[in-house]
């Protein structure tokens with residue numbers, strides 16, 4: 179790094195700026211090639227003059243979009259998961275997205291997938307050894323059994339990555355939250371409260387909301403796409419009934435749902451009233467409840483007991499007076515964080531390894547090939563080896579490293595044969 183005068187290449191007497199030149203010698207640069215960075219003052223005229231001067235050099239041209247990253251990938255500095263992570267980092271709008279993208283860009287996913295791939299190749303190497311030498315004098319007994327054992331473990335690892343409730347993908351693309359409930363419960367009032375603006379129309383007329391209205395929000399550092407829906411009821415109105423149908427589909431396709439009920443209509447002074455018939459079929463163990471309009475009933479404190487709702491997933495509020503809303507907001511944010519957690523300090527939940535659907539598809543393919551390998555016995559090692567080769571290639575596609583032979587050579591070199 180050196181302080182320097184930046185001059186025009188054809189008129190060295192012409193000083194364009196007083197700046198810094200930083201030279202990164204290959205391969206210790208971002209792209210793995212020789213890189214020279216010229217740091218100049220940020221004035222628009224200076225930058226324009228320097229760029230124009232550089233364009234006089236015959237071997238210089240402006241970079242294509244993403245070209246530096248592409249060169250870093252070609253040079254092996256980054257794998258595809260890191261490239262994706264960098265892009266996600268730029269797009270990250272919430273804390274959870276930033277944390278996850280940073281892990282990917284830093285190579286955490288790369289490391290997992292590369293280990294998985296090399297473990298599959300290790301397994302393949304054992305099988306290949308059997309093909310080349312046969313079980314006998316040259317090779318230890320039970321190699322095929324050992325390969326089978328390893329393959330079973332590898333498949334378990336892949337399954338553990340796949341069984342992540344799609345947390346990584348959901349956090350990347352946004353958690354889809356559906357607000358639903360009977361007409362006039364206060365669903366649109368809730369959307370407006372969360373959005374802190376009059377996004378949806380609120381009126382005393384039941385059936386006000388007909389279409390789906392979505393708003394993207396940050397709740398407790400998580401990206402949430404909140405959908406307000408039409409109140410669920412039987413109706414003769416053609417437009418409203420389409421809205422009700424859309425509402426049902428929205429709830430069923432959502433990652434998490436929040437059922438809003440109006441307290442005065444759900445409980446009377448003595449007996450609990452059953453949930454409205456249109457609402458009941460959409461309730462599942464993950465449904466959260468917001469019991470609204472506490473201002474209209476005399477003793478709001480025990481309603482959750484009356485309804486038999488678990489405390490951690492139900493809140494009582496008045497969206498009109500604001501009573502209970504801050505407890506709801508913090509409680510609901512914690513419930514979301516618990517449900518879609520990226521980390522568990524106690525380590526009982528693994529951070530998700532899959533952040534893109536693409537990763538899932540390749541892992542599913544790899545798992546199928548390993549399962550196919552496990553169908554063969556030692557007689558058919560040649561066929562079994564092919565399955566393992568395909569499994570390794572599928573995992574390799576996640577990082578963009580698909581050549582199996584190079585790794586196989588390396589593994590083979592220090593394998594038990596050839597002694």
Ligand SMILES: Nc1nc2c(ncn2[C@@H]2O[C@H](COP(=O)(O)OP(=O)(O)OP(=O)(O)O)[C@@H](O)[C@H]2O)c(=O)[nH]1
Nearest residue numbers: 361362363364365366367385386387409471497498
């Ligand atoms: N008293 C009282 N009224 C409320 C409360 N929350 C909402 N409301 C009123 O209830 C009525 C219905 O509210 P909305 O938010 O439109 O209800 P909704 O569930 O979206 O209704 P639909 O879209 O028709 O299904 C409006 O007049 C609101 O002002 C509350 O906590 N207390």
Ligand SMILES: [K+]
Nearest residue numbers: 362381383386
């Ligand atoms: K309404």
Ligand SMILES: [Mg+2]
Nearest residue numbers: 365366386387
């Ligand atoms: Mg509404």
